[in-house]
Amino acid sequence: MTAASLIRAGAQTATPWRFELDELGWRDMVAALAHDHDSLPFAGLWCDGVCVHALFLPHGQPLAATLALDDGRYPALSPARPVSAFYERAIYDLYGAEAMWAVDVRPLLDHDVWLNTAPLSPTPGMAGTHKGLVRFQPAEGLHADGAQRDGWGPATGGMGSPFHVGLAVSGGRVLGAQSQTGYAHRGLALRWRGSTVEQAARLSSRVAARCSLAHQVAFSWAVEAACGHAAGVPAEHARVALLEIERIGHHLYTLADVAGLAGADLPASRCMMLRERILADVAPIVGSRLLMDTCVPGGVRVKQMAQMAELCSLVPDIARPGLAELNQLWRDYPGLATRLAGLGTPAAEVLDRTGLDGPVARAAGRDCDVRRGLPAYEGLWRYTAGPQHGTAQDRALLLLDEIAESLGMLDRLAGRMGPISGPGTLSLRDGEGTARVEGPWGSIAYWVRLHEGRVAQVFYHTPEPATLMLFEDTLRGCAADDIALLASSLGVEVAAQDG
Amino acid sequence: MGLMRAVFDMAFRPGMQRMKPQGPGWPVRLFHIDTGGCGGCGMELQALSCAPFDMQGAGFGFVHSPRNADMLVVTGPLTRAMAPVVQAAWEAMPAPRGLVCVGACALDGGMFGENYAVMGGLERRVSIDLAIPGCPPTPMDVLDGLRSLFRPPVPAPDTQGGVAAGGADGAGG
Ligand code: SF4
Numbered sequence: 223m224t225a226a227s228l229i230r231a232g233a234q235t236a237t238p239w240r241f242e243l244d245e246l247g248w249r250d251m252v253a254a255l256a257h258d259h260d261s262l263p264f265a266g267l268w269c270d271g272v273c274v275h276a277l278f279l280p281h282g283q284p285l286a287a288t289l290a291l292d293d294g295r296y297p298a299l300s301p302a303r304p305v306s307a308f309y310e311r312a313i314y315d316l317y318g319a320e321a322m323w324a325v326d327v328r329p330l331l332d333h334d335v336w337l338n339t340a341p342l343s344p345t346p347g348m349a350g351t352h353k354g355l356v357r358f359q360p361a362e363g364l365h366a367d368g369a370q371r372d373g374w375g376p377a378t379g380g381m382g383s384p385f386h387v388g389l390a391v392s393g394g395r396v397l398g399a400q401s402q403t404g405y406a407h408r409g410l411a412l413r414w415r416g417s418t419v420e421q422a423a424r425l426s427s428r429v430a431a432r433c434s435l436a437h438q439v440a441f442s443w444a445v446e447a448a449c450g451h452a453a454g455v456p457a458e459h460a461r462v463a464l465l466e467i468e469r470i471g472h473h474l475y476t477l478a479d480v481a482g483l484a485g486a487d488l489p490a491s492r493c494m495m496l497r498e499r500i501l502a503d504v505a506p507i508v509g510s511r512l513l514m515d516t517c518v519p520g521g522v523r524v525k526q527m528a529q530m531a532e533l534c535s536l537v538p539d540i541a542r543p544g545l546a547e548l549n550q551l552w553r554d555y556p557g558l559a560t561r562l563a564g565l566g567t568p569a570a571e572v573l574d575r576t577g578l579d580g581p582v583a584r585a586a587g588r589d590c591d592v593r594r595g596l597p598a599y600e601g602l603w604r605y606t607a608g609p610q611h612g613t614a615q616d617r618a619l620l621l622l623d624e625i626a627e628s629l630g631m632l633d634r635l636a637g638r639m640g641p642i643s644g645p646g647t648l649s650l651r652d653g654e655g656t657a658r659v660e661g662p663w664g665s666i667a668y669w670v671r672l673h674e675g676r677v678a679q680v681f682y683h684t685p686e687p688a689t690l691m692l693f694e695d696t697l698r699g700c701a702a703d704d705i706a707l708l709a710s711s712l713g714v715e716v717a718a719q720d721g
Numbered sequence: 722m723g724l725m726r727a728v729f730d731m732a733f734r735p736g737m738q739r740m741k742p743q744g745p746g747w748p749v750r751l752f753h754i755d756t757g758g759c760g761g762c763g764m765e766l767q768a769l770s771c772a773p774f775d776m777q778g779a780g781f782g783f784v785h786s787p788r789n790a791d792m793l794v795v796t797g798p799l800t801r802a803m804a805p806v807v808q809a810a811w812e813a814m815p816a817p818r819g820l821v822c823v824g825a826c827a828l829d830g831g832m833f834g835e836n837y838a839v840m841g842g843l844e845r846r847v848s849i850d851l852a853i854p855g856c857p858p859t860p861m862d863v864l865d866g867l868r869s870l871f872r873p874p875v876p877a878p879d880t881q882g883g884v885a886a887g888g889a890d891g892a893g894g
Pocket of ligand 1: 428758762763794797822824826831
């Protein structure tokens with residue numbers, strides 16, 4: 223039997239796409255998953271204190287398996303889906319639930335400094351006993367004989383979220399790398415528990431600022447799916463416009479960072495100048511430079527609703543001339559293409575193992591884009607093909623192409639966008655909903671559970687864990703001085719993963 | 722936290738020189754630490770450090786080591802895992818030194834408040850030389866705030882503006 227049919231053979235729950243398995247059924251599912259990589263894309267593993275839930279998105283549709291914890295334990299998924307190890311480690315830290323036969327049991331979030339161990343479990347444990355700087359806990363085999371130990375982060379003076387990379391270095395080259403995260407854990411799951419939908423939407427804005435709008439839309443769609451509510455075509459058009467504006471701003475920000483770290487100051491400042499020119503028009507209409515608090519369940523809430531169609535024409539008009547110059551400059555700038563062409567090609571096997579999607583996978587020849595199957599993008603999205611060898615330069619050129627494609631989508635939207643009104647009123651009923659969007663660095667999935675008019679639980683799946691795995695692997699053999707550049711080029715971020 | 726507070730209290734002894742003196746020491750060098758936020762404040766600092774904002778022209782620049790820094794710029798709510806990192810960075814900075822909090826989280830925890838992993842903001846824990854509220858503040862808010870450090874002191878704090886600069890007693894030690 224396939225993993226999907228094993229899941230569907232479980233007991234149907236009140237949610238049509240979620241099935242409850244017993245432990246044997248769950249183990250059979252894990253065994254089947256080991257041989258079934260393509261048809262069941264893994265989209266996260268979560269705990270609610272009583273059960274664990276594994277979410278898959280075959281053909282973009284949700285399919286979930288639930289298993290009741292047995293004495294606080296459950297069979298791990300990580301032997302079949304390695305990226306699940308991140309979720310298993312987080313579940314242990316937050317709920318104390320143990321994944322049997324897990325491939326990695328190092329702490330992910332709790333480094334023995336919290337007020338309680340297992341803070342979300344019904345019976346939290348004692349306070350952590352560690353004082354001072356968090357210790358790096360390497361997995362076995364990181365530090366090879368003769369290699370020098372080194373580390374990077376969590377305070378590098380850069381502007382990204384804090385994380386640490388432990389390194390084994392020899393002759394300036396990285397022999398092995400392992401990340402340690404959890405420094406930015408701020409208890410999002412606890413904050414969401416029992417919140418109003420409005421409060422929860424504001425929180426979704428601030429899971430990861432670089433993808434704020436993508437998180438807001440995925441959260442809002444998931445709530446609407448749970449309530450059986452549709453926000454309407456004009457609101458969906460506005461959401462797509464905002465998603466593409468976020469992508470444009472994000473890609474320019476990333477390109478600037480990559481260019482700056484590669485020593486190409488002129489392309490870096492051109493990227494940021496162009497981004498600022500766009501934001502100067504976006505912010506007064508939307509009400510936020512980083513598009514925070516603009517999408518809520520029921521619709522959108524921008525400052526000047528009547529000007530959204532105008533914004534869709536305005537952004538391409540401002541951006542196109544600058545983008546053409548930037549494209550040329552990026553290719554011609556002395557040394558930049560050569561520097562990036564030799565850097566950071568992920569191994570195909572690791573891409574498959576992690577299941578990473580988004581621009582990193584697309585620049586390595588993978589055909590994956592959630593927008594292809596989203597009703598909101600019907601008639602708007604077109605396939606963007608670029609160089610596909612997976613180097614840092616290929617990723618940069620793909621980001622430039624994707625900006626052009628997003629501008630094209632805004633053009634198409636400008637002619638279609640009808641009058642938008644404020645968010646409609648939702649009738650909140652008990653239930654669960656999921657949704658997925660194509661964020662700037664790949665797909666972002668949300669699962670929301672509503673209970674008695676409030677948000678009972680929110681879980682999300684982002685590219686961050688898979689990106690970290692890929693980053694650790696791709697670092698091997700690189701110059702130790704290239705860590706920041708490689709992290710930027712691969713989109714390494716931990717704000718969402720830390721939660 | 723007791724140790725950290727002691728370090729901060731020592732560092733912020735009243736009556737010490739308020740800021741790095743103007744003159745040959747320009748630009749004022751800033752070391753940034755994200756202590757656990759969403760990254761929005763960090764993005765706006767990154768924007769500030771690039772064109773078209775003339776941060777260098779205004780006399781400020783970011784550095785990659787606290788040993789070379791005059792001011793510590795904190796964004797995000799202070800998580801328990803990051804508190805010792807802030808302390809270590811502070812101890813590594815040469816005197817005189819100052820502390821800037823950028824964004825609601827760094828000030829009072831913002832929407833994350835306090836919980837098992839988060840200690841909240843720095844506002845009630847240590848003296849802050851410059852507080853820049855907002856979620857996130859814009860790059861111009863941050864630049865205006867930084868520049869306010871060098872304006873002549875005003876008798877009463879301006880409660881209307883977006884920026885609150887600490888008094889002489891909140892000085893970097
Ligand atoms: S103040 Fe707002 S933007 Fe800044 S880190 Fe906190 S939540 Fe993010």
